Amino acid sequence: VQQIRRQEAAGAVADLSAVDYGGALVGGLAFPFLLLPVFGLLQGALVVGALNVAVAGLLAGWLFRRSLRRRGRVAVAVATVGGLALLGGAAAFAEPFEVTARQRLYRYPIVHAERSRFQEIVLTAAPVDRWRSRDVRLYLDGDLQFSSLDEYRYHESLVHPVMAGKHRRVLVLGGGDGLALREVLRYSDVEHVTLVDLDAAVVELARTHDWLSERNRGAFDDDRVEVVAADAFTWARDYEGEPFDAVVVDLPDPDSTETAKLYTVEFYGIVDRHLAPGGRMAVQAGSPFFAPWSYWSVVSGLEEAGLTAVPYHVDVPSFGDWGFVLASRGPAPPALDISQGAPELRFLTPAVLDASRVFAPDRIPDEVEASTLLDPVILDYQRREWVGY
Structure with missing residues (x-):
């Protein structure tokens, strides 16, 4: 600092701190919003390192150009070039290193991996087993979205009860893998489906990757x-079009601030505005066994939004005990049933649905609060309940 401008020690320290804080602010904003999406975690860190080495070399050569002898200038140049070469070499091997490191996080071989604007998308596939079935799994930021061995249990349970009512126009919130959409489209009298998903990269993968498009048909x-x-949330708030007969809410679990807003009284109230008279809504609500407070908070949120809710749950081996909620307007609860015109199903039957309404008393906590935008209690429930699992 004294090389740039002679000043008192206190002023030099203040200038140094100001530059340090400014650099930290720029770096803190640039890494998650620019470097991480463009270069990824490892290569982004190497780019930052290379920038620091280059700036240090240039500053050292300029600030000390008069006091450094020829040998010193050569040493600075060699150190700068050597540091950049070392970081460049590391960048050249970053991709195979990342692939190897990422693979250790997953049981089966990775067949596709990318980082979108919003999340890391990983698709794995087990080798074909003796029953000629291949276990294809989709992960978003490390969280399992489905296993092809049992996803039909989840999606049949989520979709077909709500389709027992009117379903000329259907809205699917989430479900970018296309599996809930697949079940909706099995009804020939469905005329229009709007699917809203945050990440276009997930939809594009589900549309173009053979193993995914095969499963979503x-x-x-x-x-x-x-x-x-x-x-x-934003789309539902701003939507002003024709209402929907059936709404399928297949959104990620509320384990972050961004997703917790999608499990609030306000959100369910907004979606309710887009229900046609006699319309119904089905919501995936998490596990009533592993996360009972979160699950029943969803039920409470729907009821506080003015809907009549019917909770039910089924066994999905990849997830465990998994819960859903069927909701509609009016004092009478919606009938939990399967349409007479439903296609042939592999798992869901009227008998399974009857059993799905039974909850053990130790999985029904007392005085569960509904989550709101001002008080997103479901986020606290979620973080507390999944500890240890």
């Missing part, structure tokens, strides 16, 4: 489908 190529890449 090419749902995104159906002429009845309209896909919107948007935040579900």
